[in-house]
Amino acid sequence: MPPVLTPCPSRATRRRDRLYWLVTRLISVGLLPAALVVAPRRARHVACQWALAARFPAENLNGLTPATRAAFEAARAEALWCHGELIGLTDGYRDAQAQARLFADTVRRAGSPWLAMKWALPPHESRHVAGTALDVRPAEGARWLERHGWRHHLYRVYDNEWWHFEYRPDGPPPRLPHPGASITVIAPGLCAARGDQA
Numbered sequence: 001m002p003p004v005l006t007p008c009p010s011r012a013t014r015r016r017d018r019l020y021w022l023v024t025r026l027i028s029v030g031l032l033p034a035a036l037v038v039a040p041r042r043a044r045h046v047a048c049q050w051a052l053a054a055r056f057p058a059e060n061l062n063g064l065t066p067a068t069r070a071a072f073e074a075a076r077a078e079a080l081w082c083h084g085e086l087i088g089l090t091d092g093y094r095d096a097q098a099q100a101r102l103f104a105d106t107v108r109r110a111g112s113p114w115l116a117m118k119w120a121l122p123p124h125e126s127r128h129v130a131g132t133a134l135d136v137r138p139a140e141g142a143r144w145l146e147r148h149g150w151r152h153h154l155y156r157v158y159d160n161e162w163w164h165f166e167y168r169p170d171g172p173p174p175r176l177p178h179p180g181a182s183i184t185v186i187a188p189g190l191c192a193a194r195g196d197q198a
């Protein structure tokens with residue numbers, strides 16, 4: 001995967017996103033009475049999840065650890081209700097085979113495993129495989145999560161991936177330039193994680 005800078009949305013994209021936000025917010029408010037019946041103590045949270053599921057129908061939260069999923073859902077309910085930001089999930093859990101295919105594809109394009117690890121990690125190093133990593137969209141939502149995600153133990157980890165966040169209940173991880181920065185090559189073909197998995 002080539003490095004991607006934080007995109008600067010056009011005026012039309014910003015207008016469209018505001019419209020999406022407005023509709024999603026209206027849906028969440030409209031569903032509040034139903035949510036009050038289903039979950040009286042968590043009605044706002046539940047209404048937000050319903051509205052966000054309608055806005056991002058293709059996303060898949062399955063496979064995330066329960067704590068990661070709960071943190072993500074709480075964070076984006078807060079983002080929507082309190083600050084008017086939409087946060088969708090582009091990619092969460094990946095099984096080891098999918099991560100291996102992604103890594104092999106990146107190796108092919110980058111030319112070597114070492115170069116590929118600037119953008120992707122092998123399965124045994126990937127927190128997507130562990131179910132604790134989240135790729136989010138749009139960029140405005142990612143910026144909100146970078147600013148407020150610590151309240152839910154969600155942190156941006158890499159300089160070159162504005163969309164990638166990880167659930168870290170033990171506190172903020174060190175900010176790294178790219179995924180491969182957490183790996184030390186100890187011999188040709190052998191790598192060891194330096195610190196936490198990415």
Ligand SMILES: [Zn+2]
Binds near residue numbers: 128133134135163165
């Ligand atoms: Zn990621």
